[in-house]
Amino acid sequence: MTAPPIASVLVVDDEPDLRTLYELTLLREGHEVTSAPDLEQAREWLAQKHFDVLITDMRLPDGLGLELLRELAASQRTEKSIVITAHGSAENAVEALKLGAFDYLTKPVDLKQLRAAVTAALQSQRHPPAAMLDRTAAARHPDDRLNALALSSSPLPPAGVRSLQRIVGSAPSIVQIKSRIEKVATSMAPVLIMGESGTGKELVARAVHECSHRASGPFVAVNCGAIPENLIEAEFFGARKGAYTGATQDREGYFQAAKGGTLFLDEIGDLPIAMQAKLLRVIQERRVRPLGGVQESAVDVRLVSATHRDLSALVQTSQFRQDLFYRLNVIELRTPALRERREDLPDLARALMRRICKESGQPAPELSDRALSWLQTRALPGNVRELENLLQRALALSSGDAIEPSDFGDLESAPPDVPADTATQTLSAQPASSPDTSPPPVDIPNDLQTYLDEQERQVLLKALRECDYNRTAAAARLGLNLRQMRYRIQRLGLNISDDNDGA
């Protein structure tokens, strides 16, 4: 096991007893501690010396701790700040995080949490701690040390680089979201991702996790709308044996499972109102108590939430608590709809095709220019997920080395969703089909979507039945991965339990 890193810490608190308590706690961890009773003294220390971590009380005799945060940000200093706020003062904690604080602690401060927050702040830095540089280069001029800090800034962890590469696209909105992910990843501030269905919210949430110092910890994704209301508390917070009928043993909840990592709350807008109050309490107190339990334990997770719904509108109609919205929405990321970045469609289609084929272990066919032109004419309201589904379907129907418009099946005969002259026609337009590849004639349904859903339902049920309701096996039979299978089962409202999944 490697020893925890040593930090140079500045503690700012006007209460001498508390200052001493924090100092002793951190000194015992091997950190170097400097302290100040007010803003003035803190500013003097900061002018003289570079620290790794700043711990500041919010209320100080000569102003607010937030002022120090503002000054650090304005002078682009690299200190990670931890703010200590009064119990229940949501505004201050949120404002501190918005100003770039790494984390906050609520009074009375739990010393274990204090130690953990300092270690996490230190681990999130992408350069060696100032305390270490101090030791190796004690005699250097202060400017040299700042240069050394800048030069030694190490790049993102490899998992982070890969996760950003998975987000395909070069439209300005995508370039911007990727650079924001990189920036926000190193803090503990909650992130809210908003965007239509299928625009890559989960992909972005994973990237936030994988670019952070928590990347080696778990990433737990929860669909808040999919959990039955009577089980939701136990699912989130865990339950002690006997807490409810059927609870035959102690079990962990999502908060415990995500310890040291990231908890991704997908479809947060669907969280029942009673559960919203409980979640808010956990966020405020940073402690969680399992159902039927008496002991609380410290929560060590970073929260990332996502929704395709307009949360501020839900707040207006009292369907979503304003205080919870405020807590979750400290950093906001928006995933753009595909129609807002049509220029990315060819690259996306090729990348998705490569991925689908890799997952099912088959060589990836070319996408012909005509197929790409055909895709450009579709509206794709289901965004990247719809594009992915179309490509899967084409792959299943294709028999040649290249995907052609006719491989998109009977959808081909439907009129284009987007008039050809408004679609991005970067590719050569050629006749869409040849007589030999036309699909066999079918009855024309009154409602195409319902008709297709019914076909899909029949195929899924047959595959599941033949695979003993093992979703992994049925997915493999259909050339899908488990995630795609789950999505389809959920979309069609099929009542299939996870019990038989082997893998």
Ligand SMILES: Nc1ncnc2c1ncn2[C@@H]1O[C@H](COP(=O)(O)OP(=O)(O)OP(=O)(O)O)[C@@H](O)[C@H]1O
């Ligand atoms: N920019 C992108 N590059 C590559 N693949 C993407 C991109 N955006 C989305 N995808 C793919 O599209 C599919 C849907 O993405 P994802 O599940 O992240 O969307 P979502 O916004 O969370 O959808 P929902 O709101 O329905 O849960 C996934 O297979 C994902 O990998």
